[in-house]
Amino acid sequence: MHNSKKLILAVLAVILLLGATPAFAQLAGNWEGTGTGYCYPRNNFVIYPWQEWEGEIPLTQDVFTGEWRDSNLSHGTFEGEILWISTDVAVCNGEWTWYDPTGSDDPVYGGDFEMKFYVYERECTGTWTSIWPSPGLPGTMRGRKID
Numbered sequence: 001m002h003n004s005k006k007l008i009l010a011v012l013a014v015i016l017l018l019g020a021t022p023a024f025a026q027l028a029g030n031w032e033g034t035g036t037g038y039c040y041p042r043n044n045f046v047i048y049p050w051q052e053w054e055g056e057i058p059l060t061q062d063v064f065t066g067e068w069r070d071s072n073l074s075h076g077t078f079e080g081e082i083l084w085i086s087t088d089v090a091v092c093n094g095e096w097t098w099y100d101p102t103g104s105d106d107p108v109y110g111g112d113f114e115m116k117f118y119v120y121e122r123e124c125t126g127t128w129t130s131i132w133p134s135p136g137l138p139g140t141m142r143g144r145k146i147d
Contacts, residue, residue, distance in 0.1 A: 027061045027082070027090055027119055030054065030146050035068070037139020039130040041098060041110070047074040049096055049110060050128055050141045057082065064092040064115060075099055077107055080115070090117045096128060115141060 035050025048070035055066025055078065062082050069075040080094015092115045097107030115126035122145040127138040 027117055028057050028059045030056050031064075031066075031124060031143050032146050033124065033141055033143025035128070035139055035141040037128065037134065037137060039110070039132040039134035039137075039139075041100065041108070041132045046072070047098060048072065049074075049076065049098065049130070050078075050113075050139060053078070053141065053143070055143075061090070064094065068096065074101075076110060078113060080113065082117075088119045090119065091115070092117070092126075113141070115143075 032052075032054045033050075034052055035048075037050070038046050038048045040046055050068045051070040053066055053068040055064050057064050063079065064082055065077070065079045067075060067077050076096055076098040078094055078096040080092040082090050082092045084090045092113075094113055094115075096110050096113050098110045099105075100108050109131065111128060111130040111132075113126055113128040115124050117124045124141075124143045124145075126141040128141065129138050
């Protein structure tokens with residue numbers, strides 16, 4: 001084989017590999033992380049939304065859902081829609097809830113959140129806000145893909 005043909009084949013192989021790289025970088029999977037911030041849904045009752053959280057993104061890579069909990073045994077859920085803003089960054093905007101231990105079994109809307117996913121780094125960062133008094137808002141979140 002001539003050197004020029006070998007060079008062309010090598011260049012084509014590199015182009016194909018680079019073109020396939022985004023297929024290997026998947027947002028889908030399980031994510032976990034921690035967060036900061038707190039709010040007061042009732043007088044003298046504090047919760048720490050997103051203190052510890054676990055979430056999942058399905059193979060469709062269009063939603064992010066999961067649960068959060070804090071060290072005081074408060075917990076809730078979150079859900080949001082994912083929008084891709086580049087080939088390696090996606091943003092999720094959604095709502096988080098809290099299970100009020102004195103209320104019904106249904107979660108109570110607590111506020112909104114935004115999470116930014118960095119696909120190649122397998123990391124995410126975000127912020128959350130609350131409908132309740134919340135000194136020092138917005139709260140923050142950090143996480144990583146675990147599988």
